[in-house]
Amino acid sequence: xxxxxxxxxxxxxxxxxxxxxxxxxxxxxxxxxxxxxxxxxxxxxxxxxxxxxxxxxxxxxxxxxxxxxxxxxxxxxxxxxxxxxxxxxxxxxxxxxxxxxxxxxxxxxxxxxxxxxxxxxxxxxxxxxxxxxxxxxxxxxxxxxxxxxxxxxxxxxxxxxxxxxxxxxxxxxxxxxxxxxxxxxxxxxxxxxxxxxxxxxxxxxxxxxxxxxxxxxxxxxxxxxxxxxxxxxxxxxxxxxxxxxxxxxxxxxxxxxxxxxxxxxxxxxxxxxxxxxxxxxxxxxxxxxxxxxxxxxxxxxxx
Numbered sequence: 001x002x003x004x005x006x007x008x009x010x011x012x013x014x015x016x017x018x019x020x021x022x023x024x025x026x027x028x029x030x031x032x033x034x035x036x037x038x039x040x041x042x043x044x045x046x047x048x049x050x051x052x053x054x055x056x057x058x059x060x061x062x063x064x065x066x067x068x069x070x071x072x073x074x075x076x077x078x079x080x081x082x083x084x085x086x087x088x089x090x091x092x093x094x095x096x097x098x099x100x101x102x103x104x105x106x107x108x109x110x111x112x113x114x115x116x117x118x119x120x121x122x123x124x125x126x127x128x129x130x131x132x133x134x135x136x137x138x139x140x141x142x143x144x145x146x147x148x149x150x151x152x153x154x155x156x157x158x159x160x161x162x163x164x165x166x167x168x169x170x171x172x173x174x175x176x177x178x179x180x181x182x183x184x185x186x187x188x189x190x191x192x193x194x195x196x197x198x199x200x201x202x203x204x205x206x207x208x209x210x211x212x213x214x215x216x217x218x219x220x221x222x223x224x225x226x227x228x229x230x231x232x233x234x235x236x237x238x239x240x241x242x243x244x245x246x247x248x249x250x251x252x253x254x255x256x257x258x259x260x261x262x263x264x265x266x267x268x269x270x271x272x273x274x275x276x277x278x279x280x281x282x283x284x285x286x287x288x289x290x291x292x293x294x295x296x297x298x299x300x301x302x303x
Contacts, residue, residue, distance in 0.1 A: 021079035077108025168293035208298035223285035224263035
C-alpha cells in the first residue's frame with residue numbers, strides 16, 4: 001500500500017473518467033488519445049511506443065471507424081469510448097470511473113461494458129468503478145464495496161455479497177427485486193429457539209440466536225419455489241399479481257395468510273393471477289436478520 005494524499009496529482013498514477021465525456025475539440029481521435037502520453041514526463045515514451053499504445057486501445061474499444069472523424073460529429077457513446085481509451089493508454093496504476101455510462105445510449109452502454117471487461121483482462125488494469133446501478137456492479141466487478149450514507153456496509157465478491165448480505169440494506173439493494181423480508185416472533189424454551197411462521201409448513205429450530213425475540217426472515221425471489229399442486233414442505237398461497245422482469249422471467253406477488261412474498265418463475269410455467277399455488281421456502285436459502293437489520297449467524301432445521 002502507498003499513501004498518495006500528500007503527493008501531487010501527477011505523482012499519484014491515477015486517472016479519472018467522469019460521467020460526461022471529456023474530449024479535446026480541434027483534435028482528431030488519435031490525437032485525443034495520444035495527448036496525455038506526449039505530456040507524460042515520467043514515462044517519456046518514444047513515438048513508436050506511443051503509436052503502439054494508441055493503436056492497441058483503438059482496437060480494443062472498436063474506435064477504428066471514428067479515427068478520421070471530427071470529434072464534434074461523434075455521439076456521446078463514441079466520445080466516452082475516447083475518454084476511456086485515453087485513460088487506458090496512459091497505463092496508470094488505477095483508473096477511477098465515476099458513473100461512466102450514465103449519459104450514453106443503450107447500445108453504447110452494452111459496448112462499453114464489454115470493452116471494460118476486455119480491458120481488465122488484456123491489460124490487468126485496476127479499476128475503481130463508482131455506480132448506483134447494482135446491475136452494473138454485479139456484471140462488471142471482481143469485488144464490490146457496498147456503501148450507504150458514506151459508510152462501508154460490506155466488501156466481497158458479487159456472489160458473496162448477493163448470497164450473504166451483511167444487513168437488510170444489502171439484501172434489498174442488490175437484486176431485481178431485492179430480498180423478501182418478513183418479521184416473525186421467536187419462541188424460547190429451555191435454551192432452544194423455535195420459529196413458527198405461515199411461510200413454513202413445520203416449526204423451525206434455530207441455533208445461534210442470542211436472546212432475540214423477533215427476527216426478519218429473508219429470501220430472494222428466485223429462491224422461492226412455486227408449485228401448481230400440493231408439495232411436501234410447501235404452503236398454500238394465492239397469486240395476486242404477475243409481471244415481467246429483466247430476462248423475461250415472471251415476477252409473482254403471492255399472498256400467504258395476509259403476508260406478501262415475491263417469487264420469480266419461468267414465463268412458460270403457466271401461473272395466472274388469482275390462482276392458488278403452493279409455495280416452498282428452502283431453509284438453505286433463508287437468511288435471518290435482527291429486527292435492526294444485521295445478519296444473524298444461525299443454523300435452521302425443521303422440528
